[in-house]
Amino acid sequence: MASMITVEDLRVTFTSAGRPFRAVDGVSFAVEKGETFGIVGESGSGKSTILKAIAGLIPFEAGKLELAGERVTEARSRPQRRLLQYVFQDPYGSLHPRQTVDDALREPLLVQGLPRADETIAAALSDVGLELKHRFRYPHQLSGGQRQRVAIARALILEPPILLLDEPTSALDVSVQAEILNLLAALRKARGTTSILVSHDLAVVAHLCEHVAVMRGGKLVEILSTPALREGRVQRPYTRQLVAASEGYAQQS
């Protein structure tokens, strides 16, 4: 079966103070249709930059970047842009403060020129567990978890085959995180969406993904299957260090 997302030798270079900085350095991986692929790493490891490059939000060079079997560059055609949607980390920053939930969900439908917007919006809200009373509220009238649900509804309303999730639960309390993770798992089961989940939390990534890529300093350290990660069958010392650190503080006596 062909991969839904194929990334080969992806490179992203930023220029900072006149000097080039390689934020992503020769990263390759493939994501099968219906799979959730995790990317973990610490700040500055380039994990979010990979997502932005795949989404075509920043310039990049690549040996090959294929979405749904089609080669893409930074410039995208309208059908290519419909292939994927993005959910950002901060539900406070990613919704327009002066647009209601209805406005936020209607915009992608208008851009793509789709009919029957009212019914679609109502369905999208109930899919993410929001009620009709939330439809005409502003972001400040919603809790953090509800806002992240709106962001997910907005991403899913065009029924994209690919969903890019950039730390979707990092800004949320653990109890709300659990609700959003359950929602993502249920939506994936219902729709068979292919996704990439970026997170600094190994346990969150292991919870949703089949494969996990570990990033450090713009390079891919290793790609593991989730069972291997759970059982501690890791190859690289850096991954071992990450696993140990995520298990909490080791008391010194």
Next chain:
Amino acid sequence: MSALLEVEKLNVIFPGRGGETRAVRDVSFTLGRERLGIVGESGSGKSTTGRAILGLLPHSTRITADKLMLAGQDLRHLSEPEWRKLRGRRISMVMQDPKYSLNPVKSVGWQIEEPLRLHLRITSAEAKKRALTMLEAVQIRDPELVYQLYPHQLSGGMGQRVMIAMMLITEPDLLIADEPTSALDVTVQNEVLRILDRLVRERGMGLIFISHNLTIVSSFCDRVLVMYGGKVMEECLASELTKAKHPYTRALIASVPLLNQPRAKLATVTRDPAWLA
């Protein structure tokens, strides 16, 4: 052992146009020279409790307590000058994010020496000597260099160490750390915790460690208070947090995904209004 800090029936009320908000309700605990964790979700009143102990809440706030004693001194009716004598000298606080809590236009050295200048009469040469020793104690490799740097030249982990150095230089009795590692990467988190742990042990301080991270609190602290809606739901030994009895604590623990054991579906927290009655 006599208690370092005694808190009995602490209540904090924020007046507002839409009515009063009871941020902290009847919170009681005692702290010896140990590490006490306070966990809870956003809005549970954990930070407000920490700020009330330091007298850092706005003047409009109504704070009442049956008892609020630091090593025999009553903290309830202190004037602002009396608070200033206490803060930074006997109680200090490490905040969440060094990016926002360090002064961007003052050098690291100047900031670490500030509590010394305010509380002790010592020469500037002596102050510098102590600042450099303190930077070494928080495991900064080149203290002389870092002493001259400004906060924007530091990484997150280094900035947090500088803040810890600044807070511990006067050797306070009580340190309140409000989410001290939440803005840091996991591997850096553990280094900062190790430094805190060692300094607190060596100097025999009491530590109040405020965090939303159950894993860190249960592995780092001696005892844990679990807060919800301004109330203490449960108090237990940190090592026994997984055996907690209160339904809220149990639900919180069950909602965290674990690396070593898969959970098909994460538990969500159902809140019982009776908890706040």
